Amino acid sequence: MAPGPLLADTSVAARERRIPEATVARLPLYERILTDLLGAGTGTVSSTELAERAHVNASNVRKDLSFFGSFGTRGRGYDVVSLARQIAHTLGADRDWPIAIVGVGNLGRALASSDGFAAHGFRVASLFDVHPGVVGRTVAGLRVRHAGELSRGPQEGPAVPAASIGVIATPSSAAQTVADLLVAAHVPSILNFAPRVLSVPEGVLVRHVDLSRELQVMSFFLTRTTT
């Protein structure tokens, strides 16, 4: 095994176990709760309290946190400051994540000016669209560029300057084309808001947010419970 104890302090994730995706998905939740506690001046929190606030099981909280090391103190709980810092680091919140948003309609605009994007190191770095009425305009302090610039060759300078995440907020008919452009521009990950399955080469990360899917799932359950 790797000589974990000899490493510098931030690389605490020395225990490189396989971390369940379900656990990763809960980390942002814990982080938010810890931020609240931090603001309230709380110094220590138990797994039970964290669990209550997150609406999950206390053992689940403890198991989740244990993947990243032993941050708690038995009989006492977790130190809010160090746990918050640890989770933020694990989620990469202490890095800079430049984002390119493609599609500056209602949704794109909402995302561009979203607080949720501004926090956690996410920085909206560039906006693209194809609609003549939008290209050239300034939105959220950025000039909207034509999506064609994404496919610019390197000799003309990188069109997407080190964008880490491409956000697709176009109509779904354009989604795959935009995905291809982003892949060609070496954007390593895509967050897709269009209700369409994307095909990308292996190695490119794709995640999906479907606004209407949740409504559909909701109406399924409403249909059952209220008959």
Place this chain on the structure above:
Amino acid sequence: MAPGPLLADTSVAARERRIPEATVARLPLYERILTDLLGAGTGTVSSTELAERAHVNASNVRKDLSFFGSFGTRGRGYDVVSLARQIAHTLGADRDWPIAIVGVGNLGRALASSDGFAAHGFRVASLFDVHPGVVGRTVAGLRVRHAGELSRGPQEGPAVPAASIGVIATPSSAAQTVADLLVAAHVPSILNFAPRVLSVPEGVLVRHVDLSRELQVMSFFLTRTTT
């Protein structure tokens, strides 16, 4: 077993088994693909093709569909028209689902004019906000009302006329307050876009869409793969 064949055509879900939530979450995906196939004039589709398009396993597709009955024909596949209709019915897409959106900022506006909401029987029926600059204005054909009207007593007429789903698109600091108002107005389900865990009485359905959570999960994986 129940005398399924004797029932009227739409009530095919005679086999009332426990349907896994994971299955329900895939139904909107299948429905969308079937709609595409329908538009392309395809009459029959195999589980293999459906699986390829949905990026899931073929057995998974078959098992998902089998929860609602035997809609396929061995050696042939599934009839696109009847399967699409069956899924739409299961998801409640043949009903009317009036929606109240609370919070008419960028996100609320995006949702109010979203195509995804318009389809599937979801109808944006009312808009609420508290900001003086927004209340009274007309957005997506609807006059924005003051959120206080949600708590109106019944003697003044129902403030939220039979809203089935309340959408919270406010800043997260207001989310719990709005949730309480919606519950008081007897809205049976809530779709929450604010990054905050909501507490509601048992029986009220709550689902959550967190725009920045997906980004955080993404940056977690980016941190791992690109080191």
Place this chain on the structure above:
DNA sequence: TTATGTGAACTGCTTCACAGCA
């Protein structure tokens, strides 16, 4: 021959229960 429908095996996630430490 082709492709569904489904028990059985498997994988992953959650919860339990308790040993271990402050």
Place this chain on the structure above:
DNA sequence: TGCTGTGAAGCAGTTCACATAA
């Protein structure tokens, strides 16, 4: 005594493998 950390048990979801039907 209180609360963490974690094996073990339990549960949910996925995939396999094949009997079954057109």
